Amino acid sequence: MENNVNNAPAAGKNGKLIWILLFVAALLVAGYFIWRHQSVNGEYQALKAEKEQMRQEMEKEINDLMYEHQQIKTEYGQLSDSLFIKDSLIQANAKEIKQLLNYKWEYRKVKRKLDQLRVVARNYVHQMDSLYTVNHELVEENKEIKVKYNAEKAKNTDLKQATAVLQEKIDNNSVLTAYGAVAKAYHLKNNGKERLTTKARRTDIIEVCFTLSKNALLKPGAKDVYVRIARPDRQILTPGIAQEYVFDYQGEKIQYSILETIQYDNEAVNVCLRWQKKHDKIDMLKGNYMITVFSDGKEIGHTNITLR
Incomplete structure (x- = not known):
């Protein structure tokens, strides 16, 4: 216890x-x-x-x-x-x-x-670098092509200019020329004989003589030669009814006094053409008569005659 x-x-x-x-x-x-x-x-x-x-x-x-x-x-x-x-x-x-x-x-x-x-x-x-490289090469190549193109273009331009100058010379020299043009007036007697005259009232015939030039650049063949005789009052002496005797000149229809087709072979040729008074209603005025020769649409010669 x-x-x-x-x-x-x-x-x-x-x-x-x-x-x-x-x-x-x-x-x-x-x-x-x-x-x-x-x-x-x-x-x-x-x-x-x-x-x-x-x-x-x-x-x-x-x-x-x-x-x-x-x-x-x-x-x-x-x-x-x-x-x-x-x-x-x-x-x-x-x-x-x-x-x-x-x-x-x-x-x-x-x-x-x-x-x-x-x-x-x-x-x-x-890829961008590659594109840049290719593009740069193309640009340089394009520049080179442009330089060559411009050079060829300049040559072509020079050639065209030279050709144009040459063609202009050819055109200027490819013209028929009537040189040494002389005009005479004749009185036609009743017996049919002709006599030189300088008097307007006695003029029955106007004769125009000239020489077509030698030109090797022209195309040979038939050439229509027109002669215009203008009185002192500018009226054109025509062979008959004036409206029927016209030809083309610089886009216009103009009257002519004489038309003759000449066979041209690129050699010089002497030509004499005549206009004859058909009736007495045609007045021959005193004064200076201007005479112009045409062919191929161009004026190729001229002369004059004074009647008293």
């Missing part, structure tokens, strides 16, 4: 000790979990910061890559339009990478796509 009473205080002390030990153990466990939580949270924050830094670095890298790409497009100007499809692919990939970086991104996936974009961008630059 006495032993049981003496053991009770000892048991109470042991119980308290156990509770104290349990409390200390609990504190230690709690402290460990608190430390562990702080440690894990610190690692998480470190990883998060590292991940954010990696994201920012990748974002900067993609921005730098697109900036360089835009600079290349600007440098090459319109030439870059020929690689429009390749440029669209680069723009689409860059947009996709930026979207991945802004929404639950995965490092490996983004890294892989970024590497692929670098390859595409390098190919773009390589």
Whole structure:
């Protein structure tokens, strides 16, 4: 009995000790979990910061890559339009990478796509360089062709000018000329004989003589030669009714006094043509009679005669 009473205080002390030990153990466990939580949270924050830094670095890298790409497009100007499809692919990939970086991104996936974009961008630059080289060669070749073309054009222009000058000389020299023209007036007697006269009232015949020039440039053959004799009052002496005796000259119909077809063989030929008064109604006025010779639509000679 006495032993049981003496053991009770000892048991109470042991119980308290156990509770104290349990409390200390609990504190230690709690402290460990608190430390562990702080440690894990610190690692998480470190990883998060590292991940954010990696994201920012990748974002900067993609921005730098697109900036360089835009600079290349600007440098090459319109030439870059020929690689429009390749440029669209680069723009689409860059947009996709930026979207991945802004929404639950995965490092490996983004890294892989970024590497692929670098390859595409390098190919773009390589193709652009090749296009530039080809274009530069074409430009130089085009310049050379233009120089040759302009040189040939200048030669052709010079040749045309020389030809035009030569043709003008030929045209100027391809004209039949009536030189040494002389006019005489005759009185026709009743017995049919003719007598030279200088009097207007006694003139029945006006004879015009001249020489057609030698000219090897002319086409040989029949030549129509017209002679116009104008009285002092400018009226033309015609063989008959005036309206019937006309020819074309510089786009107009003009009267003639004599028409004769001459066979021309490029050698000089002497010609004498005559106008004869048909009836007394034709007045022969006193004064100067202007005489002009025409052929091939051109004036080829002239002379005059004065009747008193």
